Amino acid sequence: MEDPQRERQRMVRRHHLEKKELQARIQAMKNSVPKSDKRRRKQLFLEVARLEAEMEQKHCQELEKFQESFPDNSNLEGVAENLAKMDLENQPPRQSREQKRRERRAALVRERQERVLESEMEHLAGFRRDEEEKLSVILGAKNLEMKNMPADGHCMYRAIQDQLVFSVTVESLRSRTADYMQRHIDDFLPFFSDSETGDAYSRDEFLSYCKDIVRNASWGGQLELRALSHVLQTPIEVIQADSPVVVIGEEYAKKPLVLVYVRYACNLGEHYNSVKPLEASAVGGAA
Template structure:
């Protein structure tokens, strides 16, 4: 691993630590405002959104600066550019040595969701409506509309499957993704770290990750999308409400597959949908 890759990994670890510290601060802020004070809780959500946006902008700028100063790292450059524009990472596949910790975290998250007040749910639902409205406009310009995909842990693969003109199973897509990643370990290892702590995983952990892709209903993310673009030799466009369209696999000339990445759907969580041609609607009668 050269100095540029080490510098990149150190930056990603720092970003993860800063994100963790911000979430701890947000948790403290929420605990300081009684749930009964609805106006303060509403302002709190706005303050939290501003803090998260500010940190996300800072990280994006640092990633962009790193890319500009390391033009020779072609693979790293394209992945960094994608990461700077959007956060495609859903929940990562479980790694064997962290299974217990992840299960504890999942239990805590379930407990937190159960404590969410009606006011908070109302605001989160508003975020979801706002996201859907923005996406409808973006897709409408492209003469497309959303096509719902079942939220079962396979949504990214099912959205890809829906876009293909030939028949392929989700199992096949998962197996081909994992196989490509296993055969190109060195291309993916610089970006393979614990999303919570930033700790760099080893080769055995990466192979275990690939095995989870094949064997479990693990959510797909940035690494898997990049692998799929190579497997299918097709660009993949990912549309978001508040970010430019990101194209993965721009080196290929086939017609892009189009996915929609949503932050606030699927029980107010992250999700991928497919798209379809916008249905022609009859003009309203004037009499």
């Protein structure tokens, strides 16, 4: 009798630890996405809900499996329920009827949110498949295929790093990008404004933005690519599924670096990938 109880206690405590670790991971994800970027914040919300739902399902399955393994332990369920309700000081909280009603209402809200999330994820999956098919055709015509980069906030710089013939770190690319933008502030400042108010950036706000390029895993875009093309003295092509190819740094004669800009492949929103030569088997299959 005691062994199953101890096993259940260990499992419940492990679940508690896993939930704490997930919350820490979620907080790190939230910190990587600016609050002003509403589109990426929405994608972040969907990803967080998915992670929480997956963990909840995993824990429920483990509990059900445990109960099936020990069906004859009549007191075990009570022990498990008490453990699950313990706070950090291992004190069983007392719930009023109103608290229970609030919990039931909250459960209904969560259920509705999960249904909405499931619908939105299915919708997003359709966009994702369509985007992948279009990009495959565009890249295939160039004998290229997409090479995935991690969705860690450094994707654009990693895609550039992946195609350079010399060794360079992401940190160095970020630093050189920020340095160029600060030294050519008049070329870049007019293009920066507050995403919520629309007010133009002041010089101090722009310089703070440049510092964030170096210090944080901030997402890079077309202006950073403009700076990088000058730093590397190399043109950069950006391929998209539903727009013409954007060429940055056309004044340079070197072979261009090719990036793929995707809107739906990453759960956190817009993302850059690199490219690589299309494998011979794929070329043969296409022929």
